[in-house]
Amino acid sequence: MDDLITREYETVSGIAGPLLFLERARTASMGEMVEILLPSGETRRGQVIELSEQHAIIQVLEETTGLGIAGTRVRLTESAAMMDLSPDLLGRRFNGVGLPIDGLPPIIPEARMEIIGRPLNPVARDKPAHFIQTGISTIDGLNTLVRGQKLPIFSGAGLPAKELAAQILRQANVREDLPSPPSPFKGEAKVGASAFAIVFAAMGVTFREASYFLQEFERGGVMEHTVVFLNLADDPTIERLLTPRYALTTAEYFAFTQGRHVLVILTDMAAYCEALRQIATAREEIPGRRGYPGYMYSDLASIYERAGRIRGKAGSITQLPILTMPDDDITHPIPDLTGYITEGQIVLSRELHRKGIFPPIDVLPSLSRLMNLGIGPGKTREDHRAVADQLYALYAQGRDVRRLAAIVGEEGLTDSDRRLLKLAQDFEQEFVNQGEQDRDIDGTLDLGWKFLRYLPKDRLTRVKPELIEKHYGANG
Amino acid sequence: MSGTIIKISGPTVVAREMAQTRMFNRVAVGRIGLLGEVIRVRRDEATIQVYEDTTGLALGDEVSDAGEPLLVELGPGLLGSIFDGVQRPLDVLAAEHGDWIARGLKLPALPRDRQWVFTPLVRPGTQVAGGACVGAIQETEKIQHRVLVPPGVSGTVLEIRGGTFTVTETIAVLDDDRPLAMLQRWPVRTPRPVAERLPPVVPFITGQRVFDMLFPVASGGTVIVPGGFGTGKTVVEQTLAKYAQADIIIYIGCGERGNEMTEVLADFPHLKDPTTGLPLMQRTVLVINTSNMPVAARETSIYTGITLAEYYRDMGYSVALMADSTSRWAEATREISARLEEMPGEEGYPTYLATKLAEFYERGGCVRCLGQADRQGSVTIVSAISPPGGDFSEPVTQSSMQVAGALWALDSDLAHRRHFPAINWKRSFSLYAAPLDPWFRAQVAPDWPQLRIDLAALLQKEEELQEIVQLVGIDALQDQERIALEVSRLVREEYLRQNAFSQIDAACPLEKQYWILKALLLFLHYCRERLKQGWAIEQLLGSPFRAELERMKETPPRDCVQQARAMIEKMGQEVGK
Numbered sequence A: 001m002d003d004l005i006t007r008e009y010e011t012v013s014g015i016a017g018p019l020l021f022l023e024r025a026r027t028a029s030m031g032e033m034v035e036i037l038l039p040s041g042e043t044r045r046g047q048v049i050e051l052s053e054q055h056a057i058i059q060v061l062e063e064t065t066g067l068g069i070a071g072t073r074v075r076l077t078e079s080a081a082m083m084d085l086s087p088d089l090l091g092r093r094f095n096g097v098g099l100p101i102d103g104l105p106p107i108i109p110e111a112r113m114e115i116i117g118r119p120l121n122p123v124a125r126d127k128p129a130h131f132i133q134t135g136i137s138t139i140d141g142l143n144t145l146v147r148g149q150k151l152p153i154f155s156g157a158g159l160p161a162k163e164l165a166a167q168i169l170r171q172a173n174v175r176e177d178l179p180s181p182p183s184p185f186k187g188e189a190k191v192g193a194s195a196f197a198i199v200f201a202a203m204g205v206t207f208r209e210a211s212y213f214l215q216e217f218e219r220g221g222v223m224e225h226t227v228v229f230l231n232l233a234d235d236p237t238i239e240r241l242l243t244p245r246y247a248l249t250t251a252e253y254f255a256f257t258q259g260r261h262v263l264v265i266l267t268d269m270a271a272y273c274e275a276l277r278q279i280a281t282a283r284e285e286i287p288g289r290r291g292y293p294g295y296m297y298s299d300l301a302s303i304y305e306r307a308g309r310i311r312g313k314a315g316s317i318t319q320l321p322i323l324t325m326p327d328d329d330i331t332h333p334i335p336d337l338t339g340y341i342t343e344g345q346i347v348l349s350r351e352l353h354r355k356g357i358f359p360p361i362d363v364l365p366s367l368s369r370l371m372n373l374g375i376g377p378g379k380t381r382e383d384h385r386a387v388a389d390q391l392y393a394l395y396a397q398g399r400d401v402r403r404l405a406a407i408v409g410e411e412g413l414t415d416s417d418r419r420l421l422k423l424a425q426d427f428e429q430e431f432v433n434q435g436e437q438d439r440d441i442d443g444t445l446d447l448g449w450k451f452l453r454y455l456p457k458d459r460l461t462r463v464k465p466e467l468i469e470k471h472y473g474a475n476g
Numbered sequence B: 001m002s003g004t005i006i007k008i009s010g011p012t013v014v015a016r017e018m019a020q021t022r023m024f025n026r027v028a029v030g031r032i033g034l035l036g037e038v039i040r041v042r043r044d045e046a047t048i049q050v051y052e053d054t055t056g057l058a059l060g061d062e063v064s065d066a067g068e069p070l071l072v073e074l075g076p077g078l079l080g081s082i083f084d085g086v087q088r089p090l091d092v093l094a095a096e097h098g099d100w101i102a103r104g105l106k107l108p109a110l111p112r113d114r115q116w117v118f119t120p121l122v123r124p125g126t127q128v129a130g131g132a133c134v135g136a137i138q139e140t141e142k143i144q145h146r147v148l149v150p151p152g153v154s155g156t157v158l159e160i161r162g163g164t165f166t167v168t169e170t171i172a173v174l175d176d177d178r179p180l181a182m183l184q185r186w187p188v189r190t191p192r193p194v195a196e197r198l199p200p201v202v203p204f205i206t207g208q209r210v211f212d213m214l215f216p217v218a219s220g221g222t223v224i225v226p227g228g229f230g231t232g233k234t235v236v237e238q239t240l241a242k243y244a245q246a247d248i249i250i251y252i253g254c255g256e257r258g259n260e261m262t263e264v265l266a267d268f269p270h271l272k273d274p275t276t277g278l279p280l281m282q283r284t285v286l287v288i289n290t291s292n293m294p295v296a297a298r299e300t301s302i303y304t305g306i307t308l309a310e311y312y313r314d315m316g317y318s319v320a321l322m323a324d325s326t327s328r329w330a331e332a333t334r335e336i337s338a339r340l341e342e343m344p345g346e347e348g349y350p351t352y353l354a355t356k357l358a359e360f361y362e363r364g365g366c367v368r369c370l371g372q373a374d375r376q377g378s379v380t381i382v383s384a385i386s387p388p389g390g391d392f393s394e395p396v397t398q399s400s401m402q403v404a405g406a407l408w409a410l411d412s413d414l415a416h417r418r419h420f421p422a423i424n425w426k427r428s429f430s431l432y433a434a435p436l437d438p439w440f441r442a443q444v445a446p447d448w449p450q451l452r453i454d455l456a457a458l459l460q461k462e463e464e465l466q467e468i469v470q471l472v473g474i475d476a477l478q479d480q481e482r483i484a485l486e487v488s489r490l491v492r493e494e495y496l497r498q499n500a501f502s503q504i505d506a507a508c509p510l511e512k513q514y515w516i517l518k519a520l521l522l523f524l525h526y527c528r529e530r531l532k533q534g535w536a537i538e539q540l541l542g543s544p545f546r547a548e549l550e551r552m553k554e555t556p557p558r559d560c561v562q563q564a565r566a567m568i569e570k571m572g573q574e575v576g577k
């Protein structure tokens, strides 16, 4: 029976880069997964990405090395790329196209979903509203992460993005019942353990980097709540076009079928974009900015937009993508298009890193667009918004003064300028530079006040007088 | 009429046996009938852009031609609706088909079962022509929906009845037995005709100081808002949708975030229309095609939106169209053009990009509407632009700048220091400022234009002084110059900066705008005089006037105006006018 439906072709007419051309494949359909059968008996996977009377174009998801025309057959599977889903995925490890690599047998699926995913109807979305305490002052205090948000880390080569992500994982409370903040990594995993899950997708990262994360999961005791997808640097490039989609299909299952709060880590999105560029080049498409395809914005959106909450459903998907900015350039298409889609960004700075500051977060270009939804009375504190605004303004001024002082010397500064200069300095050394400390939101905001006190009360024009009265203290 | 698919590439499909079709005809593609539009005809082959994901389509699948273009449904019930780019009602879609948008669904834009009370405004025997108003429906508490004879149609009214009807029922009959219903359809890409275009003379009041005072836009004008990510485009669009003065708001979320739309959907029903006090949703139509929804529908969303805007304009209303972001529309155009293998122009955009943009912006304007009775309407366009890397030299910004009447340039540096709206006042401009002066003079204050000139001059002065300070330090400045710096900083912080999320200051009435600025500028005069009298700068910086000015914008309008006037009086008494 099976054989009657399965359709096989021996009409491979060409192979170019990651593409395979198949003639007269009249029964193929768009997006269909195929198996490529080599004369050696080996099989590789591919996907139909274009159809015409001359040929079908198949994107080969694995190595094309050793692939030839003679004797190669292509078998259509009649199905788009699908992911098998069940709660048993937790604790498991897969390659970039969803095949187990942990030596265990495939799971017995409870559900099966197309990895492409249909767009979520904007009307069905629910407004993100819950503060996630990461324990990191520059994030909690100034660029608050909210459940259901997509907040990428913009890193540079050699900057400690993975350490930051790991610290967030370690300290973050993704669970429902705030304010009691214990994190999964602090033995919380055992109690009420079903409330969260972590989906980790590595794309083109080194083995060392991937194992860093795996060790962190082990160390924190959350491995059994984690699903891992690994496409490493030496794994097939094209495969990684599918990796985030397997990961997000899994995340959607846990969030919206199983009602969990899912944290998704996607690293490194720059490697994903390289794969996208490679396919575009192979297809001889007209390149867009810096050789990346013109549709990269839409393609990235189809990944990043798979975060959020749905009305009437318990779970949520929070995305923490990591990307390396080529040449530290934030205007490069990869960070640029990402920033246009995500709900803010956490930007790492080489300058702060050189000064030995950890995490080296440059707060000025960093942003959380959903911050207002997650802060304020009943969520964090009534003075949160004002403290953040005022700190931003003063730190920005302090940096201006620093630039000025470099030219005219400190003697040329006014008294208030000198205060600002010191504020910028100390703010970086204490507020930003927190090392492995885990600060709760009160600690963060109180520390913020310390720097506001560098200036007299009447210079805090972004804070309401009532709040100044309450928090500034007697002096000044 | 139907053909068969011979090629599929992304959202583009080529079908054969389509010799009978015409450009921009609507088609149904494949077994599940995906919505598509013919974008090229060559011999018997038609190239089709498909508005839905093409996964699963195969060669040989059928394409059936509707024989007519993609049409926008017009009629009562549009207000408060939420449509996708091809006008499918997203709320109905969610209610009937679940959280994820399935493919091949066909739903009418306007509900067919809803009843409306129709009141005729002409008698049988009346001669009518396109645009003539034959009757009205109270669509919302404020908006009277006028039923117009479709452009191009004319004749004698044979029969017309008042009563309760659905949108498809006949409400009038013209000679030759031509029935007229409330529901009308209009080709999405065709501008609706007007009797006459009028010069803009009334401002589009935004309630934002930096816009109304420095870079005002006319009702019926076009303003572009370019800025890198995070500079505040969406907040500008949403703030204006909430607080600007207009009868109708058409909000197009074109290729942007889902969660932003969720915020609009969650907030608007609870917010009040600033002019009528009615729920904001009653004056709003949302057209939403987020970045993860199909690209082709993103391209159409702009046309769907502007057609809806023109429709209400034709009834005689002032309509504001918010497009966030036009760049995503341009990019959709680029994607489609690339699939057609057209010759690419700059940055891969089609060579006709500038023309298409101009055609879109030209659909804004102030007009005398077609047909009886005499009425005027307007469409104001506020178009957000997302330049790659925040660099304005790119084609979409540049082409838009050539046709727009005003530019509100957003600036990353200001945004990073959380100065919002992050308007770079050096790059921004408005060609409407001078033509609107008479209105401001007559309606707010005779010296309104002078205040604008003084404000711009002060900011310019600060710029020059800053350059000196950067070179040789503050000591190089005279006290008179230092005080100008200080007051200018005060003006930036306390006047130009406006928090869109403040209870009190999110929208600032014109009178309040005027009086705060007047007080600020007089404070500069006051300081200068005091310096001449030998006062020290520190003394002036510690002055209670300054403290008062720092809290002024967060004071409710009436109190604020009183306070400002009192302060002006007092400063005048102390130093003389």
Ligand SMILES: Nc1ncnc2c1ncn2[C@@H]1O[C@H](COP(=O)(O)OP(=O)(O)O)[C@@H](O)[C@H]1O
Binding pocket: A367, A368, A369, A370, B227, B228, B229, B230, B231, B232, B233, B234, B235, B236, B420, B421, B422, B498, B499, B500, B501
């Ligand atoms: N007028 C404003 N008042 C207060 N905050 C603002 C204002 N404009 C922008 N912001 C802040 O800047 C962020 C980014 O603005 P947004 O409009 O989303 O940028 P863009 O659409 O240009 O990417 C917002 O989330 C908000 O925090």
Ligand SMILES: [Mg+2]
Binding pocket: B233, B234, B235, B256, B324
């Ligand atoms: Mg935006």
